[in-house]
Amino acid sequence: MVTTGLLLALLGxxxxxxxxxxxxxxxxTIVGQAAAGVVTEDPxxxxxxxxxxxxxxxxxIYGFLIGFLIMQKLGLIGGVVPQVATETGLGFLLxxxxxxxxxxxxxxxxxxxxAAGVSILAKRPDELVKGMIYAVMVEFYAILALLASFLAxxxxxx
Numbered sequence: 237m238v239t240t241g242l243l244l245a246l247l248g249x250x251x252x253x254x255x256x257x258x259x260x261x262x263x264x265t266i267v268g269q270a271a272a273g274v275v276t277e278d279p280x281x282x283x284x285x286x287x288x289x290x291x292x293x294x295x296x297i298y299g300f301l302i303g304f305l306i307m308q309k310l311g312l313i314g315g316v317v318p319q320v321a322t323e324t325g326l327g328f329l330l331x332x333x334x335x336x337x338x339x340x341x342x343x344x345x346x347x348x349x350x351a352a353g354v355s356i357l358a359k360r361p362d363e364l365v366k367g368m369i370y371a372v373m374v375e376f377y378a379i380l381a382l383l384a385s386f387l388a389x390x391x392x393x394x
Contacts, residue, residue, distance in 0.1 A: 242318065244325030245310055249303040252332035252385065256299025256339025263292025263347025270351035274358045284364050285354055291371045292347040295339035298382040302335050305389055324392060331388035338381030346374040 271285035304313075306328050311318045353367020 237319075238317065239320055239322070239325070241320030241322045241325030242310070244322065245306060245320050245328040248325070248329035248332035249306050251329065251336040252299045252306065252339075253303040253336075254299075255336045256343065257296040259340035259343030260293045260296030263295070263343040263345075263350070264289055266344070266347035267292060267350045267354060270354040274354055277358070281357060281361065284357055284361065287364070288350040288353045288357070288367060288371060291350050291368070291375060292343045294375060295335075295343035295346075295378045298378060298385075299335050299339045302332055302382070302385045302389060305386075306332065309389070309392075309394060324394060327392035328389070331385050331392060334381040334384040334388070335378075339378060342374055342378040342381070346371055346378070349374050 267285075267289040271289055274285055275282050307313055310320060350367070350371040353364075353371055356363050356367040
């Protein structure tokens with residue numbers, strides 16, 4: 237029987253995975269569009285632009301990680317439908333919020349910053365690291381959200 241707790245926990249999985257994944261898809265698209273223009277002019281810059289394009293994709297990975305950990309702790313990976321207390325389900329739901337919300341916004345914003353880094357690369361190929369540093373500064377907040385979600389997840393008793 238599916239309990240309210242299980243539904244809340246599964247909603248938590250969705251909140252961790254879906255917004256962070258959407259944000260990453262948008263962020264990677266933003267950078268990819270900028271990179272395509274640069275590579276059209278100079279195909280040798282493909283590898284360097286790809287490095288910048290990958291960065292906004294990490295938030296989707298972080299969201300997936302938290303969602304996977306919740307499903308694993310619930311025992312869903314083994315195919316069993318567990319009985320979950322409402323408080324436990326609510327705990328997982330709340331634990332998923334930091335990475336879901338911050339992952340969505342930071343991935344999109346990181347995509348914009350990384351696209352600006354592609355612009356730096358277009359005119360000054362030796363300055364790739366500067367563009368990466370700008371983009372990594374946004375990543376820091378996604379990492380903090382991942383940490384907050386992970387610590388909250390660990391605090392949810394089963």
